[in-house]
Amino acid sequence: xxxxxxxxxxxxxxxxxxxxxxxxxxxxxxxxxxxxxxxxxxxxxxxxxxxxxxxxxxxxxxxxxxxxxxxxxxxxxxxxxxxxxxxxxxxxxxxxxxxxxxxxxxxxxxxxxxxxxxxxxxxxxxxxxxxxxxxxxxxxxxxxxxxxxxxxxxxxxxxxxxxxxxxxxxxxxxxxxxxxxxxxxxxxxxxxxxxxxxxxxxxxxxxxxxxxxxxxxxxxxxxxxxxxxxxxxxxxxxxxxxxxxxxxxxxxxxxxxxxxxxxxxxxxxxxxxxxxxxxxxxxxxxxxxxxxxxxxxxxxxxxxxxxxxxxxx
Amino acid sequence: xxxxxxxxxxxxxxxxxxxxxxxxxxxxxxxxxxxxxxxxxxxxxxxxxxxxxxxxxxxxxxxxxxxxxxxxxxxxxxxxxxxxxxxxxxxxxxxxxxxxxxxxxxxxxxxxxxxxxxxxxxxxxxxxxxxxxxxxxxxxxxxxxxxxxxxxxxxxxxxxxxxxxxxxxxxxxxxxxxxxxxxxxxxxxxxxxxxxxxxxxxxxxxxxxxxxxxxxxxxxxxxxxxxxxxxxxxxxxxxxxxxxxxxxxxxxxxxxxxxxxxxxxxxxxxxxxxxxxxxxxxxxxxxxxxxxxxxxxxxxxxxxxxxxxxxxxxxxxxxxxxxxxxxxxxxxxxxxxxxxxxxxxxxxx
Numbered sequence: 001x002x003x004x005x006x007x008x009x010x011x012x013x014x015x016x017x018x019x020x021x022x023x024x025x026x027x028x029x030x031x032x033x034x035x036x037x038x039x040x041x042x043x044x045x046x047x048x049x050x051x052x053x054x055x056x057x058x059x060x061x062x063x064x065x066x067x068x069x070x071x072x073x074x075x076x077x078x079x080x081x082x083x084x085x086x087x088x089x090x091x092x093x094x095x096x097x098x099x100x101x102x103x104x105x106x107x108x109x110x111x112x113x114x115x116x117x118x119x120x121x122x123x124x125x126x127x128x129x130x131x132x133x134x135x136x137x138x139x140x141x142x143x144x145x146x147x148x149x150x151x152x153x154x155x156x157x158x159x160x161x162x163x164x165x166x167x168x169x170x171x172x173x174x175x176x177x178x179x180x181x182x183x184x185x186x187x188x189x190x191x192x193x194x195x196x197x198x199x200x201x202x203x204x205x206x207x208x209x210x211x212x213x214x215x216x217x218x219x220x221x222x223x224x225x226x227x228x229x230x231x232x233x234x235x236x237x238x239x240x241x242x243x244x245x246x247x248x249x250x251x252x253x254x255x256x257x258x259x260x261x262x263x264x265x266x267x268x269x270x271x272x273x274x275x276x277x278x279x280x281x282x283x284x285x286x287x288x289x290x291x292x293x294x295x296x297x298x299x300x301x302x303x304x305x306x307x308x309x310x311x312x313x
Numbered sequence: 314x315x316x317x318x319x320x321x322x323x324x325x326x327x328x329x330x331x332x333x334x335x336x337x338x339x340x341x342x343x344x345x346x347x348x349x350x351x352x353x354x355x356x357x358x359x360x361x362x363x364x365x366x367x368x369x370x371x372x373x374x375x376x377x378x379x380x381x382x383x384x385x386x387x388x389x390x391x392x393x394x395x396x397x398x399x400x401x402x403x404x405x406x407x408x409x410x411x412x413x414x415x416x417x418x419x420x421x422x423x424x425x426x427x428x429x430x431x432x433x434x435x436x437x438x439x440x441x442x443x444x445x446x447x448x449x450x451x452x453x454x455x456x457x458x459x460x461x462x463x464x465x466x467x468x469x470x471x472x473x474x475x476x477x478x479x480x481x482x483x484x485x486x487x488x489x490x491x492x493x494x495x496x497x498x499x500x501x502x503x504x505x506x507x508x509x510x511x512x513x514x515x516x517x518x519x520x521x522x523x524x525x526x527x528x529x530x531x532x533x534x535x536x537x538x539x540x541x542x543x544x545x546x547x548x549x550x551x552x553x554x555x556x557x558x559x560x561x562x563x564x565x566x567x568x569x570x571x572x573x574x575x576x577x578x579x580x581x582x583x584x585x586x587x588x589x590x591x592x593x594x595x596x597x598x599x600x601x602x603x604x605x606x607x608x609x610x611x612x613x614x615x616x617x618x619x620x621x622x623x624x625x626x627x628x629x630x631x632x633x634x635x636x637x638x639x640x641x642x643x644x645x646x647x648x649x650x651x652x653x654x655x656x657x658x659x660x661x662x
Contacts, residue, residue, distance in 0.1 A: 041458065085649075089316070090653075091653060092649065094397045094458055095392075095596075095600060095645075095649050099597075099645040100646075103639065103643060103645075105638075106635050106638030106642050107639055109635040110345060110633050110636055110638075113635055114348070114349050114632075114633055229466075230462070230466045233462045233466075234463070236459050237459055237463070240459075275478060277470040277473050277474035277477070278474065280470050281467050281471070284466045284470075285463075288463050291449075291459060291460065292449060292455055295449075295454050295455045296453070310315070
């Protein structure tokens with residue numbers, strides 16, 4: 001009975017929103033890249049960079065929002081590299097993405113070891129603190145779940161609205177969506193396909209880095225090795241699950257996070273009967289299942305992973 | 314500036330590309346070392362000495378190269394057919410699990426029978442593990458990159474579960490580790506008193522077999538055709554899905570051999586730190602080798618030398634050993650960029 005009761009606890013949904021926040025940022029980021037026709041498998045590494053960059057500048061005395069800005073810039077820098085290699089050079093987006101993840105992760109670990117040569121327990125920072133929204137936070141369950149979060153979580157939700165607005169209601173959004181479907185049409189409009197795609201990848205990568213920064217600056221207060229732990233790959237599945245739409249991706253991220261929060265609580269209840277690893281596997285398995293379920297409705301951008309070369313058909 | 318297709322492929326690039334990759338990785342590493350306040354030359358000297366300076370160091374490099382040859386071959390075979398198997402890590406653990414299941418006393422057989430049996434069972438486990446994502450790719454169009462990546466995480470948790478349960482060593486003082494494999498399941502050492510083992514020879518053999526398959530068999534031709542243009546391959550009468558499945562079986566099996574060889578040749582038991590990312594590094598090895606199976610041997614030894622040398626260097630000079638990972642990643646990106654110029658030339662307008 002308790003198994004069902006948990007579902008109605010506000011703390012479950014508060015945890016779900018918390019767990020969802022980094023996923024929302026990173027999923028949005030991947031979505032922007034893919035909408036422009038570029039698969040970005042650098043996501044896992046770019047999240048790691050963001051987690052480290054934001055945290056380390058705050059540790060050295062910068063304020064939290066400066067940390068966020070630095071994380072975004074660091075992410076965008078790797079995005080530019082990925083964009084340069086995959087768009088004008090047209091390299092395999094799979095291999096380049098894996099390469100970006102390896103490079104970004106190893107550079108981060110190198111920098112971490114250089115900055116903190118012999119620490120046993122990683123240094124901590126003062127992170128974002130929960131901000132209760134007046135009135136709204138008084139709503140039963142919903143208030144606890146949604147309106148007692150840290151500013152970074154509100155920022156994540158705001159980002160979904162902004163990205164959705166830009167994608168569907170502005171000329172630049174139209175250009176980005178078109179370049180992922182039919183780059184020649186964008187070219188015919190006199191817009192430079194190369195720069196548009198590179199720009200989209202850089203902006204998307206900045207969002208991914210924010211997802212990483214959430215981990216060190218809101219969810220935890222320190223940087224650990226392997227802390228991104230496959231979240232980037234899960235976000236790639238979430239983009240497919242959300243059929244490349246910001247709103248649906250948000251919903252997917254929250255559902256996924258709710259499931260994750262639920263399995264954590266289930267672990268405490270059923271931990272005696274099942275090994276804890278089974279519960280930890282579930283999010284990854286769920287991602288695979290989501291991919292299979294959505295594969296039939298493949299609404300993927302038509303030009304995804306196809307390099308565009310002027311004058312070539 | 315624009316790229317223009319070449320009418321004929323440039324032969325010289327096959328030498329220039331790997332050289333460019335190596336040089337670029339050293340340049341990036343030099344910058345990072347300067348950032349760390351050390352002298353690049355002394356760091357590189359320490360890396361090279363640590364990797365090849367003594368007989369011990371050189372054998373250690375070959376030992377480290379062994380699993381990388383297997384995972385590198387796994388990636389090379391799959392990538393040639395444009396099957397993006399990023400799940401080498403999971404397949405490696407599948408092989409390791411089979412080694413423990415069969416090699417810790419369940420089968421009291423003599424070594425000449427037991428070792429091939431374990432290798433076959435390990436390969437089967439790894440092969441089947443990759444068959445799933447491949448089926449999802451060919452049947453449902455699910456991107457295999459993501460599924461194989463996600464399976465890596467599932468597999469590591471599965472190993473962790475086994476080490477807490479079914480495969481836990483009762484004498485292990487509560488550590489998550491398995492029992493040791495029996496004497497008959499050990500891959501013999503190649504040099505008495507050193508760590509280099511028969512796995513290295515098997516890896517070289519595997520590379521030659523893969524080369525033979527690629528160059529001399531219909532299957533090798535099918536893999537290349539499918540990778541080059543699946544539609545054209547289908548029109549030419551090649552059963553594309555079946556060719557993909559066969560590629561997956563071979564690739565998964567090869568990656569699993571890395572696990573078999575590490576457990577039966579080096580570690581003796583299964584722990585959660587069996588692989589420090591051999592599966593992922595194998596991708597770099599394959600790309601550095603331009604997917605050529607014999608090149609994989611050279612690339613694996615180069616990459617292993619970086620890691621072994623960097624470990625030794627960080628103990629003496631104190632620059633973090635992650636510099637090896639940075640160099641390897643840089644080499645990968647430079648390599649794919651350089652390979653582009655086999656097909657295109659840069660035109661400055």
